[in-house]
Amino acid sequence: MIELETIRPFFEDKKELLAEILNRYPDYGRRSAVMPLLWEVQRSERHVSEARVEEIAGILGLHATEVKGVMSFYSTYHEQPLGKYHLQVCSTLSCSLAGSDQMYDWLVEELGIVNGETDRDGLFSLQKVECLGSCGTAPVLQVNDVYYERMTRSRCKEVLAALRRDELPEPWLERGGDNVSAEKAQIESES
Amino acid sequence: MEAPQQITSRKDPRFKVSMYEHVGVKNSWTLSYYLGHGGYQAAQKALTMQPSEIINEVKASGLRGRGGAGFPTGVKWSFMPPVDGRQRFLVCNADESEPGSFKDRYILEDDPHQLIEGLLIGGYAIGASKGVIYIRGEYYQGYQRLKQAVAEARQAGYLGSNIFESGFDFDVILHRGAGAYICGEETALMNSFEGLRANPRLKPPFPAQAGVYGLPTTINNVTSLASVVHIINNGADWFSSMGTDDSKGNKLYQISGSVERPGVYEMPMGASFRELIYDLAGGPTMAIKAIIPGGSSTPMLPFDDEHLDTPMDYGSIATKGSMLGTGGVILIPTEKCIVNATWNLVRFYAHESCGKCTPCREGIAGWMVKIYQKLVKGFGQEGDIELIEDMADKIRGKAFCPLADACLGPVQSSIEHFRGEYEYLIKNGKPMYSKSDWWSE
Numbered sequence: 166m167i168e169l170e171t172i173r174p175f176f177e178d179k180k181e182l183l184a185e186i187l188n189r190y191p192d193y194g195r196r197s198a199v200m201p202l203l204w205e206v207q208r209s210e211r212h213v214s215e216a217r218v219e220e221i222a223g224i225l226g227l228h229a230t231e232v233k234g235v236m237s238f239y240s241t242y243h244e245q246p247l248g249k250y251h252l253q254v255c256s257t258l259s260c261s262l263a264g265s266d267q268m269y270d271w272l273v274e275e276l277g278i279v280n281g282e283t284d285r286d287g288l289f290s291l292q293k294v295e296c297l298g299s300c301g302t303a304p305v306l307q308v309n310d311v312y313y314e315r316m317t318r319s320r321c322k323e324v325l326a327a328l329r330r331d332e333l334p335e336p337w338l339e340r341g342g343d344n345v346s347a348e349k350a351q352i353e354s355e356s
Numbered sequence: 357m358e359a360p361q362q363i364t365s366r367k368d369p370r371f372k373v374s375m376y377e378h379v380g381v382k383n384s385w386t387l388s389y390y391l392g393h394g395g396y397q398a399a400q401k402a403l404t405m406q407p408s409e410i411i412n413e414v415k416a417s418g419l420r421g422r423g424g425a426g427f428p429t430g431v432k433w434s435f436m437p438p439v440d441g442r443q444r445f446l447v448c449n450a451d452e453s454e455p456g457s458f459k460d461r462y463i464l465e466d467d468p469h470q471l472i473e474g475l476l477i478g479g480y481a482i483g484a485s486k487g488v489i490y491i492r493g494e495y496y497q498g499y500q501r502l503k504q505a506v507a508e509a510r511q512a513g514y515l516g517s518n519i520f521e522s523g524f525d526f527d528v529i530l531h532r533g534a535g536a537y538i539c540g541e542e543t544a545l546m547n548s549f550e551g552l553r554a555n556p557r558l559k560p561p562f563p564a565q566a567g568v569y570g571l572p573t574t575i576n577n578v579t580s581l582a583s584v585v586h587i588i589n590n591g592a593d594w595f596s597s598m599g600t601d602d603s604k605g606n607k608l609y610q611i612s613g614s615v616e617r618p619g620v621y622e623m624p625m626g627a628s629f630r631e632l633i634y635d636l637a638g639g640p641t642m643a644i645k646a647i648i649p650g651g652s653s654t655p656m657l658p659f660d661d662e663h664l665d666t667p668m669d670y671g672s673i674a675t676k677g678s679m680l681g682t683g684g685v686i687l688i689p690t691e692k693c694i695v696n697a698t699w700n701l702v703r704f705y706a707h708e709s710c711g712k713c714t715p716c717r718e719g720i721a722g723w724m725v726k727i728y729q730k731l732v733k734g735f736g737q738e739g740d741i742e743l744i745e746d747m748a749d750k751i752r753g754k755a756f757c758p759l760a761d762a763c764l765g766p767v768q769s770s771i772e773h774f775r776g777e778y779e780y781l782i783k784n785g786k787p788m789y790s791k792s793d794w795w796s797e
Contacts, residue, residue: 200551235553
């Protein structure tokens with residue numbers, strides 16, 4: 166007889182987290198929890214599988230197609246697992262004027278993958294994304310949740326080398342404009 | 357006695373930075389820092405006032421919504437129906453995603469209590485005991501700081517029940533987006549918050565009548581709510597002493613593109629592009645041909661003395677054929693092929709089209725982006741410019757929400773001002789300006 170492997174529900178051992186998310190919203194707004202639940206799964210498993218979609222639907226009393234409908238609308242939930250480091254290159258105008266197209270091309274050559282792909286080791290995924298709100302500190306490379314701003318060619322090499330050593334480097338503080346600089350921050354913290 | 361002159365330049369000694377005073381300072385996001393710099397005093401004052409007094413104060417200040425549309429904030433608040441026992445919501449739109457705009461981000465990251473205080477005051481003014489902050493998913497650091505700030509504010513009693521012994525209860529729900537520009541449109545944002553696909557809703561009913569979960573709702577931008585804190589602290593007269601006839605107060609202008617010191621600069625409204633670009637941002641780094649005045653959707657203007665000396669207020673920019681929008685200025689260098697720059701933005705809008713209505717889905721996300729792709733690859737044909745113009749004419753004003761018209765801003769203005777570059781590209785199969793490497797070492 167073939168034993169089918171059962172998939173352990175994602176939230177089975179995360180009752181507190183689940184309760185905290187559901188309690189954020191009023192009883193009549195239970196459905197609002199769909200995005201935070203999808204995100205927890207995405208963050209932990211780097212994608213949201215069909216089984217998880219069904220699980221979330223079950224929690225919220227929805228049909229799986231309704232959850233999938235929401236999931237497919239947004240660009241940050243993925244059907245296929247992302248690599249450990251998800252490199253997102255902002256490609257919109259201000260970043261493009263600061264060289265993000267060349268940064269993307271360089272990453273393609275370095276990693277051997279193109280937009281939307283993951284390498285065979287599951288270490289890197291590459292994605293071209295739209296405006297990340299880092300126009301004043303362009304170009305920006307987002308790695309997982311972290312912004313690396315003013316990504317010059319040398320900084321980009323530095324970050325990629327660190328990631329290949331399996332280190333996520335500390336991002337440097339970049340501000341510009343009125344909210345000036347690391348110096349100001351330093352002075353304030355010392356005074 | 358002569359009335360004192362309006363403040364319309366940052367060089368005016370009476371001007372002081374308010375919203376961005378603490379941005380960029382280490383630990384400015386903590387409650388202890390905020391309280392040490394006058395934090396929550398405006399809220400304490402506001403909660404001793406009548407809600408109608410606050411609304412009148414904000415109306416008198418002349419504050420217009422800082423998210424782009426510029427609707428007067430106090431007037432919007434007064435649209436809320438009489439209190440009838442139903443739950444009411446004040447939603448903060450922190451889904452900042454218009455290319456060229458990044459002013460809200462640093463408030464979220466470096467001064468989240470300022471936003472919470474503004475939300476508390478606004479909630480009290482409209483009788484809403486629930487606030488929602490819808491923050492775009494990519495702003496993860498902002499979300500973390502905000503989450504910590506909300507926890508601290510709850511702990512200290514600035515959120516919760518009976519705040520400042522006033523009998524007013526207020527709490528905040530933080531809700532993260534997941535990468536969709538359309539969520540900046542207020543009705544799409546409400547659908548997204550409710551756990552639906554973020555398609556815009558038909559208006560009317562307006563949010564005040566039937567908003568989040570069908571309940572009375574007001575939606576304000578981050579910077580509008582931050583402004584309210586300072587209006588309550590310093591008075592409507594202080595606010596309206598800055599700016600011009602139709603545009604009062606101070607505003608966060610952003611500048612990006614080829615300029616020495618890009619970033620966010622707080623200025624009185626009515627200051628000129630020249631002051632922002634040269635006096636604050638240090639001037640362009642290379643020859644410039646076009647200014648996008650207020651975020652990617654606002655029609656671009658030629659970079660010349662006439663436009664540099666235009667005051668950055670609603671009316672003045674409108675007379676030049678563009679819009680103030682979010683105040684996100686982008687400088688496009690002469691060396692950048694204008695068709696390529698426009699294609700970049702068309703591609704953005706095509707990617708972000710939600711697919712609900714035909715003019716946008718087929719017009720922008722289908723035809724428009726394909727024609728531009730063809731042009732930039734050098735396969736343009738005679739008649740393509742006319743085809744774009746014809747399509748733009750058929751799309752404008754006919755889509756369900758403003759996204760499609762937003763895309764037409766750069767399209768139509770680039771053809772109007774730089775038609776020669778389009779013609780050159782079509783005739784020669786290569787752009788007039790061919791600089792292709794923009795990445796610095």
